[in-house]
Amino acid sequence: MSVVTRFAPSPTGYLHVGGARTALYSWLYAKSQGGEFVLRIEDTDIERSTEEAKQAILDGMQWLGLSWDKGPYLQTERFDRYKELIERLLEEGKAYKCFMSSQELDEIREQQKARGEKPRYPGTWRDRTDHPEGESYAVRFKNPLDGKVVINDHIRGTIEISNSELDDLVIQRSDGTPTYNFCVVVDDWDMGITHVVRGEDHINNTPRQINILQALGAPVPEYAHVSMILGDDGKKLSKRHNAVSVMQYRDDGFLPQALLNYLVRLGWAHGDQEIFSLSEMIEHFSLDAIGQSASAFNTEKLIWLNQHYMKTMPASEVAVFAKWHFAEQGIDTANGPTLENVIAIQADRVKTLKEMAQISRYFFEDFDEFDEKAAKKHLRPVAKEPLLVVKDKLLALETWTPETIGEAINATAEALGVGMGKIGMPLRVAVTGSGNSPSLDVTLNLLSKQKVEQRIDKAVSFIANRENS
Known part of the structure; x- marks a missing residue:
């Protein structure tokens, strides 16, 4: 069996780190097994879905380098397929029309709560045939009344849910639109999904979806429900709480390689190894090595990784x-x-x-002004002669390399009988505008000789103007 995984976000917000980690795990498992990775946009929530959010998801995936083999599929373009299968379930008696109003259902649920019961649809229209003509209706799936659903989860082991705990799920709203749980089932079947990696918040959906798959005669994929991510404050990351868009990390200056390396370790491990190239992730990744515990996001660790990747x-x-x-x-x-x-x-x-x-x-x-603090300290009258001498020695160089530049600076210090600081710091402020830069030999080497001359002259003029003011 060829492995096919999918990432199926809803375009109701940006792609945040929780979704990105789920996408990464799905992508890695497909690649590690020589399989395919599918991108699907679950946009059946028409009121909340936006084009901006959809584009943000695509941008985030592309920036991370998580390319998809098939897709992106849009659920709103597959309504005919969902309707076809809903009609089939109605004909086979595996689904039924429910004419209960939302107001009536709300009243029943309030009564159930008052009695300390779990709010649920009581099956009122499950076997009724006295359908009122001309009235709108929802379509509900006939969930099995007995037995249980067994999920062999790659992360959580065996999960068993009794069918008596599940009510009859709405699979088509009264306005004719299909619901999330039904669309997911059909899509996973049609797209040949073999492994579903998703957040633990979907565990309650899984038994319902398995029952629908079995009613359709479709194969049931394997599941892996990933634990939540906690923020720096210890609270669950979500679109409503501290979850940062993946593209915000780009805007803040992080490399995608650093973010991927950080995310893969938020729940998965391979020994004590911390740094992973993408090829190493693919080589070592397995769903069974993902831990059950929630992982805490640590921004300082991400910064450390980012510095590592920038340097290496x-x-x-x-x-x-x-x-x-x-x-x-x-x-x-x-x-x-x-x-x-x-x-x-x-x-x-x-x-x-x-x-x-x-x-x-x-x-x-070029810069218009020198850093005030650096200039006050290093562009003083005493710095004028060292700057003029070092300029002459730099201009006399036949080759412009870090080695020859360094020799010219050293020769200036020797000629004037002063320490390197008396030459280096005024020169640094002169050519960079501030008191911070890499070593002067490599810094000046990346500037042209003409540019260095112009900036030293500007610094000397700055000193002279200060003397005369």
């Missing part, structure tokens, strides 16, 4: 994602060194790609 991934790969952040901050990377070279010397100085863009602006454009 090839700069050319980091540049693919960093380029967006430079453009977002209005920095034209065509006016300077290659982004790969900037990343190579800046990666270990920042936590995120967003920060990297913020501190790298001076490589690509």
Whole structure:
């Protein structure tokens, strides 16, 4: 049997980390088994579904690199198929028309609550044939009255639910639209889904869906219900509480590789290994190794992973994602060194790609002012001569490399008989505008000789203006 998994979000909000982890586990299991991964958009909640949310889901999946083999399928485009099977169940006596009004059902449920009973539909129309003409009706599935449903869950082991605990589920609303639980069943059947990986909040739906599958004569997939994710505050992450959109992590400067590595470890483990490439995840992943306990999200751990990937991934790969952040901050990377070279010397100085863009602006454009605190400390009258001497030595270089630049700076300190700090810090502020940068030899190497000359002259003029004011 070829493995087919699916990720089936509803487009009623963005793709958050809980959904992304479910998608990742489904994707990894399919890839680890040489199977297929299906993306399905469950948009039957027409009032709450939006195009913006649908696009946000697709954007999130694409940014994470979780490509799908089939889809994205939309449930709203499959209504004819659902209607066909609902009619079949009606004809076979496995479903029935229910003419009970919502007001009447609410009254019954209130009475049940008052008696301390579990609110449920009492089966009023299950066997009735006195159907009123011209009145609207819902269609309910005839759930078996006895026996039990057994779920052999990959994560939770054997789960048994008595059919007496389940009432007759509405599978078609009175307006003619099919309901979530029925559409999911038909889709999983038609799309050949063999393994369903989803959140533990769906456990209550599973026995109902299995009964519908069996009534249709469809194969029952295997299930794995993943535990919830807790936020930094210890409370369950949800669209209503602290769940951050996957694309917000992109906006904040995280690499998708770091987020995927973090998410895979929120519930799954392979020994004590912490760092996983995507190929390693695929090689080692199994549904049975997912834990039952809720996992706590730790932002600091994600930041640590992000720094690891920025420093260890090839700069050319980091540049693919960093380029967006430079453009977002209005920095034209065509006016300077290659982004790969900037990343190579800046990666270990920042936590995120967003920060990297913020501190790298001076490589690509001139600055109007020096950092006030750095200038006050290092661009003083005593710095004028060292700046002029080091400028002359830099301009005299025949080759512009980190080695020759470093030698010129050292030679300036020796010629003036001063420590490196008396040369380096004024030069750093002069060429970068602030007191922070990578080592001067590699920093100046990424700037042209002409650009360095212009900025030193600007710093010298700044010192002179201060002297005269």
